[in-house]
Amino acid sequence: MPDVIVIGCGGGGAVVDKELSEAGAEVLVLEAGAWNTNLDEEFTRQQHDMASIIDGKFRWGPSDRTKPPWTRRRDGVWLMYQLAGVGGTTQHYNGISVRAYPEAFSRSGWPLGYEDLVPYYERVEAFLPVSQPTSLARKDEIFANGCESVGLVRKDSPDVESECWRPSPNAILPIADMSKGLRWPEADGCTMCGHCLIGCPNPIGAPIERKAKRSTNVSYVPVAVATGRCTILPNSFVTKILTADGRANGVRWRSIDGEEHEESAKVVVLASGVVESPRLWINSGLPDPHEVVGRYFTNHLQDIVTGFFPEEVHQDVGQVTMSRADFPGYGCLFTQGLEPQAFAITISGSGRGLWNDASTGPWDTRGRMWGEASRPWHERYAHAISVLVCVDDDEDTSNRIGVDPDFGEDEHGTVPLMTYRETARSTMRRDWLSVKATEILRASGADHVHRTDMATFVSHPMGTMRMGHDPKTSVVDANCESHFIKGLFIADNSVFANGLGGPNPTLTCQALATRTSEMVLPLL
Amino acid sequence: MEPEVATTFVAAVDTILPASSDAGVHARVWELFEHAMPGYGYMVHALLDGFAAEERTGASFADLNQDERGRVFIAMISDDSIDVRDVVDGLFLFTLGQNYAETHPDREKVWRTIGYHGPSEGEPLDA
Numbered sequence: 001m002p003d004v005i006v007i008g009c010g011g012g013g014a015v016v017d018k019e020l021s022e023a024g025a026e027v028l029v030l031e032a033g034a035w036n037t038n039l040d041e042e043f044t045r046q047q048h049d050m051a052s053i054i055d056g057k058f059r060w061g062p063s064d065r066t067k068p069p070w071t072r073r074r075d076g077v078w079l080m081y082q083l084a085g086v087g088g089t090t091q092h093y094n095g096i097s098v099r100a101y102p103e104a105f106s107r108s109g110w111p112l113g114y115e116d117l118v119p120y121y122e123r124v125e126a127f128l129p130v131s132q133p134t135s136l137a138r139k140d141e142i143f144a145n146g147c148e149s150v151g152l153v154r155k156d157s158p159d160v161e162s163e164c165w166r167p168s169p170n171a172i173l174p175i176a177d178m179s180k181g182l183r184w185p186e187a188d189g190c191t192m193c194g195h196c197l198i199g200c201p202n203p204i205g206a207p208i209e210r211k212a213k214r215s216t217n218v219s220y221v222p223v224a225v226a227t228g229r230c231t232i233l234p235n236s237f238v239t240k241i242l243t244a245d246g247r248a249n250g251v252r253w254r255s256i257d258g259e260e261h262e263e264s265a266k267v268v269v270l271a272s273g274v275v276e277s278p279r280l281w282i283n284s285g286l287p288d289p290h291e292v293v294g295r296y297f298t299n300h301l302q303d304i305v306t307g308f309f310p311e312e313v314h315q316d317v318g319q320v321t322m323s324r325a326d327f328p329g330y331g332c333l334f335t336q337g338l339e340p341q342a343f344a345i346t347i348s349g350s351g352r353g354l355w356n357d358a359s360t361g362p363w364d365t366r367g368r369m370w371g372e373a374s375r376p377w378h379e380r381y382a383h384a385i386s387v388l389v390c391v392d393d394d395e396d397t398s399n400r401i402g403v404d405p406d407f408g409e410d411e412h413g414t415v416p417l418m419t420y421r422e423t424a425r426s427t428m429r430r431d432w433l434s435v436k437a438t439e440i441l442r443a444s445g446a447d448h449v450h451r452t453d454m455a456t457f458v459s460h461p462m463g464t465m466r467m468g469h470d471p472k473t474s475v476v477d478a479n480c481e482s483h484f485i486k487g488l489f490i491a492d493n494s495v496f497a498n499g500l501g502g503p504n505p506t507l508t509c510q511a512l513a514t515r516t517s518e519m520v521l522p523l524l
Numbered sequence: 525m526e527p528e529v530a531t532t533f534v535a536a537v538d539t540i541l542p543a544s545s546d547a548g549v550h551a552r553v554w555e556l557f558e559h560a561m562p563g564y565g566y567m568v569h570a571l572l573d574g575f576a577a578e579e580r581t582g583a584s585f586a587d588l589n590q591d592e593r594g595r596v597f598i599a600m601i602s603d604d605s606i607d608v609r610d611v612v613d614g615l616f617l618f619t620l621g622q623n624y625a626e627t628h629p630d631r632e633k634v635w636r637t638i639g640y641h642g643p644s645e646g647e648p649l650d651a
Contacts (some may be wrong), residue, residue, distance in 0.1 A: 068560055194641075194644065349616035375542075379636035
């Protein structure tokens, strides 16, 4: 019998795997999706093959891609980018590893202070490692110049108290010396290929633990497996958390062949993500006396503003994000180098309205560019810089993940239903940041600025199983252990008490997971 | 895909980005809908024709001109049902994606035209 079962091997679960197995615990990891271990072959750097939400390797669905993706019902959500597999969503993230804004911890709900988390941030930053690039790609230089032109000052402190710009702290190895070749061992580090979003296999030939972007499948997982005490079972979808006398004592899961299995453990760590963690809780029939499970679903309410420049700026070169601007109280902006498929969808396929809706801001066009008039804009791909807007989104109790019994069950139980409505304050912040992005792009020399006015796209889900002292407003306590089921911990973005003020969530998830591992150890 | 269904998908993808069907994008879009959920492609066809008949009595989606098809998209994307809105969103997402992804039969030319380097092992900054 393992000491611990960890459900999910993504951004948070993999941290627990490594921390506990290094400390001597026997860890069984159950991951719903595939485990890609030969990245040179499997991460093809092809846009559709990797990123299609329907049949790509990075989708929320079974590893057998001849089968449909798994079902999620949505209400008020246009699209959610979530993927199964060892490494979870860190396989496709930009690698951005920034801390929360300290002021977000003083606001509401958090049972710990920012200063309590700093030692754990430092541990994760040292392990991955996280660093700011010493050279910027063209798109990021231009954005940085625009920031300076509108009066933003560069600040490199990881603790952001006031507005600033900075080279983005990324969990990406430093830029490689490519003078002797692009493959390992001649190149050791980031080769600036621009493929972060569709999976990083570079440098080609490098052992998995030397791949440039530090997704958990190339960073935490190899260390956990090397202990000899961590067993990872991919294609294993957990359908029930087992309990006895108010304690978690095991799980039931379904393997890819449809067989059901059960295993017991002293402790269960739930790290399935913001949608699946509450879904599994509900489908397991676990107690929720105050109906708080699944609530406070928060999402950074994103938008994209794109500047078109007279000269070529080559958004496909460099790490996807190398420059960012922070605005505590509002959120943040960062460059987003896109491949052509994602770029076309960004400016033509993801707006709330259709062609050039009535513009009420400083941008030139807004909405979805489509029809014949859109092609010239697609063909200015090499002249475009897109800036992603990430809002300090309000946490709202009516925004939630539940299940949809009217729709019915799939092979893993009643399907999840996500419900989201933005608050007026979140809308105001999104508009403010979009105006700011437009100012920066114009100051950088853009001759045309397009605001996508993006429909509700969820790529930074947070909340739903929030931590706190009060069981009436939280699911887990200050140690991330359930208020009502002992021996059941949670280690993913769902425990956040709010949206961190707007910064990208992965580093905070990993810092909390490191801390939670320490809380688990005394129980083993 | 039956001919009348193919005609609807050709009209839809060419409304979003003209000449998409020349590269077979309509067939790939159909396949993606069907892969998401068997039978979904037929539902897309039926919904487009249903909304088209409200735009112009007795007309199919393929019968409409560009402006009329645009109004059908607007009507559908304003619908109360997320399932109807998803049809338009899916058509946009898949049509645009298939015009610029590696599945395009003339991908090297498409990428060269817009200035994309394609799958890359590395891009030295001083190159």
